[in-house]
Amino acid sequence: MKIAEVKKKNGSTVYRTRVYLGVDQITRKKVKASITARTKKELKAKALTAQADFKSNGFTRKARSNISTYSELLDIWWETYQHTLRVNSQIMIKGRLENYLRPAFGKYKLDKLTPAVIQNQVNQWAADYNQHSQGVKDYNFSHSLNKRILQYAVSIQAILSNPARDTIVPRRANKEKLEIKYLDSQNLKRFLDYLDSLDNSYTNFYDSVLYKLLLATGLRIGEALALEWSDIDLEAARINVNKTLNARQGVNSPKSRSSVRELDIDKKTVLMLRLYKVRQREKAREVGTASDTVFTDLIRPYPLKSSLDGRLKNHIKRAGCTPVSFHAFRHTHASILLNAGLPYKEIQIRLGHSTLSMTMDTYSHLSPENEKKRLGQKSNLKYKKRTKLVFWQSEFCFVRFSHLIIDLKGLIIKIFKN
Structure with a gap:
């Protein structure tokens, strides 16, 4: 010295x-x-x-935090981090914190939360899924979330180093993908026939319009429920998708930039929406309310998803169809496009997927003999030259396409058969 x-x-x-x-x-x-x-x-x-x-002082000149337990850390981290998330993501991540991270680590003092403790827990999550089909398949996400929380603890000087930094995450076992649920040709025809047979009450008409619009457009249910009449140009036969309904009955921008899109709709769907708009206004005058929301329940701006889920379940059961959720209508729409020969890129744009691989990974297995089917469908393809715009029309959908018109009337019942 x-x-x-x-x-x-x-x-x-x-x-x-x-x-x-x-x-x-x-x-x-x-x-x-x-x-x-x-x-x-x-x-x-x-x-x-x-x-x-x-x-x-822990080999630092910075002031040390007075946070002592993981549970305290989790609450402090969440108080700040939640404001960086969309509402649906908040609900999902909050569930992961309360169902997995807090039960696993909440009782630990931060200085007792060692790499060995974390490694053992990650191993247990992996074993629960890989060996017992319990827990969640994306246990790696639980670990990543925990690692982020502990890194936050380092940044506020609650701990010196991140004990989750070098954790080894076991590989996830390859399991068969859950089969995508959609309405095959038989169930689709049965369901549409059932809808057409319902009495003409306002509720039945409302449900029928919602279901048929989802089938005709491939919209996500949140996108459909957030629609306002100003988003639908009935003269141009076009829907502007620019928002989605979240789980807390609020409206957000769509989940990705590619989800903001314009969809062309067919003449039957335009007519259906015109009739529905007139009837909705008549019903609104009757109950003394008004709303620009397309699928308002006339009580609140946006309907309760739980109520719609219950009604769909009852309709599907009465129609004698395989049980499906609202998302099955989107899968059904994609299947029709795929089996009719529309390129994956066009389907990606139509559905608002952020990447082409997402579309292919999700739907390619729905038709393993798709190429053979396309060859067999040549007689159903009508080519028509236009200088500017050419449209692809069917009984259920209306898609802009560069050079092709596909007439699906009569084809829809065949495309699901091997």
Whole structure:
């Protein structure tokens, strides 16, 4: 230790030195301290005290956080992080925190949450899914979430290092993908015939319009329920998709930029929407309310999804069809497009997928003999040249396409058969 003797203006003498304390565990920078004392003995004592204080503070000069347990850390992290998420993502991640992370680590003091503890828990999550088909298949996401939370603890000086940093995540076992549920030709015909047989009550008409619009467009249910009449140009036969209904009955922008899109609709769908709009306004005058929302329940701006789910379940059961959810209508629409020979790129744009691979990974297995079927459907393809726009029309959908018109009337019952 190099000691300098310094003469002050008043004539007294002091001793100064710079002592190396170590590497700050927060900033990862070397730390030195300047020390002044009246005697060399006092100087050496102060140097030892500075080194001891640096060590006792966790090898950092930053103020330490007073968070003691993982559960406290989780609450503090969530209070800030939730505001970076969309509503549906908030609900999903909050569920993961409460169902997996808090039960696993909540009781631990932060200084007792070791790499071994975390590794054992990740191993257990993997075993639950891979060996017992329990828990969640994306246990890697649970680990990533935990790792992010603990890194936040490092940044606020609650801990010195991230104990989840070097955790090894076991590989997920290859399991058969859950079969996509959609209405095959038989169930689709049965369901449409059932809808046409219903009495003409307003509720039945409302449900029928919603279901047929989903089948004709491939809209996500949240996108359909968020539609306003200003989003639908009945003269141009076009729907502008620019928002979606979230799980808390609020409206967000769609899940990705590619989900913002325009969809052309067929003449039958246009007529159906015109009739529905007139009847909706008549019903609104009758109950003394008004709304620009297409599928308002005339009580609140947007209908309760749980109520619609229950009604769909009852309709599907009464129609004698295989049980499906609203998303099955989107899958059904995609299947019709795929089996009719529409290129994956066009289907991607129609459905609002962010990537082509997403479309192919989701739907390619629906028709393993798709190429053979396309060859067999040549007689159903009618080519028509136009200078600007050419449209692809069917009983259920209306898609802009570069050079092709496909007449699906009569074809829809065949395309699902091997």
